[in-house]
Amino acid sequence: MIASFDYVIVGAGYAGSVIAERLARGLGKQVLIVDRRPHIGGNAYDHYDDAGILVHKYGPHIFHTSCKEVFDYLSRFTEWRQYQHKVLASVDGQLVPIPINLDTINKLYGLNLTSFQMEEFLASRAETRDPVRTSEDVVLNKMGRELYEKFFRGYTRKQWGLDPSELDAQVTARVPTRTNRDDRYFTDMYQAMPKYGFTRMFATMLDHPNIHLLLNTDYREIKDVIPCKEMIYTGPVDEYFDYRFGKLPYRCLDFKHETHNMPQFQPVAVVNYPNDYAFTRITEFKHLTGQEHPKTSIVYEFPQAEGDPYYPIPKPENAELYKQYQALAADTEGVRFAGRLATYRYYNMDQVVAQALTVFSHIAGVNRAEALELKKMPKITTVTFPAVAKKPGRMVGAALSAS
Numbered sequence: 158m159i160a161s162f163d164y165v166i167v168g169a170g171y172a173g174s175v176i177a178e179r180l181a182r183g184l185g186k187q188v189l190i191v192d193r194r195p196h197i198g199g200n201a202y203d204h205y206d207d208a209g210i211l212v213h214k215y216g217p218h219i220f221h222t223s224c225k226e227v228f229d230y231l232s233r234f235t236e237w238r239q240y241q242h243k244v245l246a247s248v249d250g251q252l253v254p255i256p257i258n259l260d261t262i263n264k265l266y267g268l269n270l271t272s273f274q275m276e277e278f279l280a281s282r283a284e285t286r287d288p289v290r291t292s293e294d295v296v297l298n299k300m301g302r303e304l305y306e307k308f309f310r311g312y313t314r315k316q317w318g319l320d321p322s323e324l325d326a327q328v329t330a331r332v333p334t335r336t337n338r339d340d341r342y343f344t345d346m347y348q349a350m351p352k353y354g355f356t357r358m359f360a361t362m363l364d365h366p367n368i369h370l371l372l373n374t375d376y377r378e379i380k381d382v383i384p385c386k387e388m389i390y391t392g393p394v395d396e397y398f399d400y401r402f403g404k405l406p407y408r409c410l411d412f413k414h415e416t417h418n419m420p421q422f423q424p425v426a427v428v429n430y431p432n433d434y435a436f437t438r439i440t441e442f443k444h445l446t447g448q449e450h451p452k453t454s455i456v457y458e459f460p461q462a463e464g465d466p467y468y469p470i471p472k473p474e475n476a477e478l479y480k481q482y483q484a485l486a487a488d489t490e491g492v493r494f495a496g497r498l499a500t501y502r503y504y505n506m507d508q509v510v511a512q513a514l515t516v517f518s519h520i521a522g523v524n525r526a527e528a529l530e531l532k533k534m535p536k537i538t539t540v541t542f543p544a545v546a547k548k549p550g551r552m553v554g555a556a557l558s559a560s
């Protein structure tokens with residue numbers, strides 16, 4: 158039994174797993190990862206449901222990045238399935254592409270506009286807002302009230318429990334409008350899904366004799382009994398400090414998973430429902446994974462005020478509250494804070510990987526390119542690592558379970 162570790166890492170999501178992999182493989186450190194969930198992968202965890210269909214437990218995760226470094230790094234642990242994400246919105250009884258493009262407008266209004274005419278169409282409807290402060294301002298400024306009502310207002314109110322006029326401009330600022338027929342949801346250089354799923358990718362990443370895993374365990378249960386030289390904390394930062402300044406507000410989600418006795422439920426992976434129903438969208442997983450199966454599994458997402466933390470609520474007062482925690486975190490010796498919950502940011506997976514690699518490069522005292530090269534894994538060897546704890550409290554991982 159190992160008496161102590163160089164690092165205890167709280168959280169087996171992207172932030173914790175990437176740092177663990179680099180510390181163990183790159184620097185030869187002994188690492189213990191603790192997660193209170195019964196599985197690795199954090200929110201990106203996927204698994205086969207009762208029907209044998211690969212599903213994402215915490216909602217659809219689509220990998221996309223423009224950062225070659227991040228893509229190359231993850232490619233050490235998985236092969237990929239090329240995938241271009243497409244989303245449709247159910248509006249006025251029709252399914253139309255989102256982000257709004259030329260086909261969206263033509264289909265919705267029964268028109269036959271060209272790209273140039275669509276620009277004129279949007280310009281003629283746009284309501285000038287100066288200054289552009291809120292999400293409502295952004296959309297009205299771009300396309301006017303009617304399209305705002307059809308596509309954005311209801312969706313935003315469901316998603317955030319707030320009217321777009323109450324939300325920072327940044328929430329809708331990154332939603333593009335296209336005057337061409339490009340119906341891809343993302344336009345990043347690299348868009349792909351791990352060939353055997355996210356959990357298998359994490360399992361391969363964590364398959365190292367120096368990495369020890371303790372699932373079903375809150376780090377507070379072990380922090381006084383398992384000594385370490387340094388901790389990497391990827392859980393909620395307000396929780397770490399016992400909510401000293403109050404709770405950081407999050408929007409939560411309730412997921413309703415279903416399996417249907419039909420090969421296909423909807424034409425694309427995700428259909429948004431901006432105006433009808435209490436859920437925001439339905440995802441059909443087989444589009445994402447390419448799995449062939451006579452049945453199909455879907456998930457509905459119901460935004461909630463209470464529950465597990467998913468989306469930091471982008472309001473200035475919340476950013477101010479976070480700054481207080483950030484200052485405390487910066488003054489806490491022996492603990493580094495990384496990942497979406499510890500830095501109160503909505504990050505995509507690639508951004509968390511990039512942030513984690515940066516944290517590791519600081520630990521290693523080298524630049525990021527060098528940090529990536531430290532004893533890198535020579536080739537992909539996907540493994541079947543124990544990704545899910547069978548019993549509550551069971552320790553999994555090489556050295557610990559061998560003791």
Ligand SMILES: Cc1cc2nc3c(=O)[nH]c(=O)nc-3n(C[C@H](O)[C@H](O)[C@H](O)COP(=O)(O)OP(=O)(O)OC[C@H]3O[C@@H](n4cnc5c(N)ncnc54)[C@H](O)[C@@H]3O)c2cc1C
Pocket residue numbers: 167168169170171172173191192193194198199200201215216217218219220221374375376377391392393410467468495496497498504505506507509
């Ligand atoms: C619905 C939804 C859809 C998304 N879709 C996409 C997408 O399509 N593409 C994309 O790029 N990104 C997507 N994301 C973002 C993606 O989920 C995150 O970027 C990523 O999961 C963040 O990884 P992380 O390691 O920071 O956090 P997490 O994955 O949340 O991992 C943190 C881990 O820490 C553990 N933990 C917390 N506190 C403790 C404690 N006290 N003790 C022990 N363990 C603890 C948690 O159990 C968790 O497993 C989506 C997010 C959501 C909510």
